[in-house]
Amino acid sequence: MKKQILTTLVFLGIIIPAITAQTTSENPYADSYIYWDYLAAYKSGQATVAFNNIDAMLQTYPPQKEIAMPRELALVSLDQLLHDTDNDQTETFYTFINTRMMRVLKDLDRPVEKGLRIYKLYNDGFIIKSKKATVAIDLIPGGSNAKPFIKDSIIYGIAGKCDALFISHWHADHANLNIAKSFAARGKRVIAPKGLWENVDPMIQPLTEHIETDIKFDDLDLTLHVLPGHQGDVLNNINVVEFHGEGTVAQTGDQWGTDDLKWIDHVNEKYDIDVLMPNCWINNMKRHLVGFGPKMIITGHENELGEHSIDHREAYWMTIKKMELLSDLNMPYVLMTWGEWYDYQR
Ligand SMILES: [Zn+2]
Ligand SMILES: [Zn+2]
Structure with missing residues (x-):
């Protein structure tokens, strides 16, 4: 009993x-x-602690050419969080990315005396700031129109501190018409690929031909050289921005095409590129690096959330491994995540 x-x-x-x-x-x-x-609730609690620790660790170990082990661990941990789709729409994720973008917004007020300050944003977005100009490439809020990753107050604040916007191609992870309109409304020029946003606003200027094109910005003391790349059949502007006397950067958008390699092999003969920002999953990374011949590399497009299954989100650890395979090129690279910046001087 x-x-x-x-x-x-x-x-x-x-x-x-x-x-x-x-x-x-x-x-x-x-x-x-x-x-x-x-x-x-357990997973959410764990993700909150991890996102916070990663954010703190990345601030303690900022971007540099020789990646410190704690920084590498933080980025690999971020890969794990961003490849767990349970975290995609969580407040923890939104807090993480907006906190980091808020730092960019604040830092954009800090002057650059010499060289270039390069900010990395979601998804393949970059802002390059010199003493005289602040240029955005592929600036987007991410997420959906109903719920963007980056709050309007922050992303439009960032856009408001830039002098020009260059768009690689029409895909939504690179081009956002509302952001482009916000530039145009302030009298800032937007240079887009042929066929994108035609007759929207006089300040939004798609190329008339998909050919190598030089566009001068005398007021900003820079020249934009657009190279006619492709992502498959999609026209993809490779934006080479020459900040006179300070440095030249090139952002490749979603470059993916074997035919273009024939002329990409010779880009280094015409342009003295300081910093190349290739999409991390570009076809034939080695040939692009040799063709552009930059002094250093900052990859973009890691951890795109949304459209793709996790095998094509492209983790930071994959960039680390790809670059290890190319160590014989002796090209320094800096691995950055959203909301970070790196000061480059010749
Ligand atoms: Zn694309
Ligand atoms: Zn893309």
């Missing part, structure tokens, strides 16, 4: 909390970090 009572009590001890867990939406032990039976 005693044994029977004991068995019943043990049974109730197991079953009752389990039933309670299923029927109670709020975890009564959340304040003491006990998550038994609350699996989603």
Whole structure:
């Protein structure tokens, strides 16, 4: 009898909390970090701690040519979080990315005396700031129109601090018409590929031909050289921005085409490129690096969230491995994530 009572009590001890867990939406032990039976809450709690630690670690170990092991670990941990689709739409993720973009917004007020300051943004977005000009390439808020990754107040604040916008191609992870219009409304020029946003606004200027084109910005003391690249059949402007006397950068958009390699092989003969920003998954990374012949590399387009399955989100650890394979080129590269910047001087 005693044994029977004991068995019943043990049974109730197991079953009752389990039933309670299923029927109670709020975890009564959340304040003491006990998550038994609350699996989603556990994962969310873990992601919050991880995102916060990664953010702190990346600030302690900022971008540099020789990546420090704690920084590498932080980026690989970020890969893990960003390849777990449960984190895609969470407040924790939005807080992480907006906190980092807010830092960019603030830092854009800090003058650059010499050389170039290069900011990395979501997704393949870059801002390059010299003493005289601040230029954005492929600046987007990310996410959907209904719920963008980066809050309007932050992304439009960032756009407001830039003097010109260059767009590689029409895909939504690179081109956003509302952002382009915000430039145009301030009298800032937007240079887009042929066929994109024609007759929208006089300040939004798609190329008339998909050919090598030089566009001068005398007021900004820079020249934009557009090279006619492709992503398959899609016209893809490779934007080579020459900041006179300070440095030249090239951003490749979503370059992916073997025919273009014939002329890309010779880009280094015409342009003295300081910093190349290739899409991290570009076809034949080695040939592009040799063709452009930059003094250093900052890859872009890692961890694109949304459209693709996780095998094509492109992790930071994959860039590290790809660059290890090309170590014989002796081209320094700096691995950056959203909301970071690097000061380049010749
Ligand atoms: Zn694309
Ligand atoms: Zn893309």
